[in-house]
């Protein structure tokens with residue numbers, strides 16, 4: 001007979017209940033309430049914690065670090081504030097590897113346009129976001145960033161207006177600080193003293209104007225790192241072409257002429273180039289890349305919307321506004337316009353073709369209407385990222401960086417031929 005149905009156990013039950021009533025005095029209720037509160041808050045915190053952990057790592061925000069001793073080193077943003085960068089420590093097998101990424105954001109080519117920048121995050125750390133997410137090539141999530149997720153990662157903020165290549169001698173009482181080169185050197189010094197000087201592997205990268213800065217500083221970056229370290233450079237959407245606009249004007253060349261002149265960029269450009277031609281021509285990537293000795297990778301869209309909107313069809317070149325919709329959304333371009341875009345693509349391919357023979361140079365030229373593809377998960381590495389030969393940009397850069405194979409990936413030859421493209425729509 002099972003003991004639970006015995007009469008003796010039925011009899012003891014009221015006794016138990018009585019004992020319980022006796023034990024729970026008011027003091028005991030207070031203790032119980034206290035224990036309940038502790039358990040409740042533990043539960044609440046573990047819940048919040050798991051919510052935090054379940055977010056992908058890339059969405060964790062990384063704080064801005066202002067450069068120490070900015071005044072002493074004279075490294076200052078356009079407005080005289082201290083420059084800054086965001087840093088996230090490497091871990092595991094990546095703890096001695098470094099990825100440095102330079103922010104982009106165009107250039108200023110005159111005193112008034114640089115003056116305007118002072119009041120934005122591109123000219124002053126007073127206006128920079130204090131916390132930013134690290135995604136794409138900066139992500140710590142191996143699913144999103146398979147080769148570099150556990151490296152030390154730095155995003156250098158852009159606040160000098162001239163791709164980190166300006167010189168103070170050009171300030172000439174303008175009330176603006178032209179310190180790009182000084183900022184570059186001061187940030188390198190600070191990073192070297194925080195562990196970069198022990199790097200085993202390093203990759204200098206940047207997007208747009210930051211891609212141009214990457215090209216300008218690639219070899220000097222190589223020089224400050226240990227001889228035995230593997231050091232390479234990656235320019236994303238930084239291959240600006242010296243092409244005429246649709247009205248026949250050399251808008252970009254004269255723009256670069258003004259930028260180079262205003263901030264004295266010649267001193268930061270390769271002396272062999274400067275000896276042969278004017279500084280503004282030496283600011284174009286096809287000239288810079290010729291002199292780069294460090295292995296280099298170019299990520300570039302064949303229909304780079306920034307170049308279409310600022311080099312091929314700048315505002316003034318289209319007074320009747322025929323290109324207005326096409327500039328915003330390539331799907332709205334007519335056949336005649338697509339012809340012009342295709343011939344621009346042809347110029348890009350001709351320029352990068354010079355590097356076909358150099359096996360240390362890698363490239364990924366997709367036929368997409370986009371600009372800067374390494375900083376976003378959706379274009380860098382995700383199930384629906386742009387692919388060439390079934391490889392994402394992240395996989396292509398990894399194949400090249402780790403010498404898994406030579407990478408010269410050039411996409412199919414027309415706009416809309418690659419269904420994996422993420423084409424922008426600004427309408």
Ligand SMILES: *[C@@H]1O[C@H](CO)[C@@H](O)[C@H](O)[C@H]1NC(C)=O
Pocket residue numbers: 070071080081082
């Ligand atoms: C540099 O020094 C000047 C004068 O002491 C001060 O006003 C300014 O805030 C300092 N700037 C930075 C970036 O520390």
Ligand SMILES: *[C@@H]1O[C@H](CO)[C@@H](O)[C@H](O)[C@H]1NC(C)=O
Pocket residue numbers: 247249316317318
């Ligand atoms: C072409 O450039 C010249 C000289 O800079 C300028 O005066 C002219 O307005 C430009 N034309 C167009 C259509 O932008």
